[in-house]
Amino acid sequence: MDRRDWTRIGIAAAVVLVPGGFVLGAVLAARRVQQARAAADLTERSEHPTGTSARASGE
Structure with missing residues (x-):
């Protein structure tokens, strides 16, 4: 085969x-x-004392 091919x-x-x-x-x-x-999300939930996310509790 040549270069073109x-x-x-x-x-x-x-x-x-x-x-x-x-x-x-x-x-x-x-x-x-x-x-x-x-x-x-799992880390955020485990850091909050109630077990819910900070966003859900209004913090």
Whole structure:
């Protein structure tokens, strides 16, 4: 195969694989944010003496 064929293969691979990488990255980032929020909510509840969140009690 000559260089032109490899260039076309590379472009085709980039067009097919890069969007999938963006989607995978977005899914992983969203899961991490969701887990961080859940952990923060649990921490907030455990720090409040009544066992409810500070937001729910009006503090």
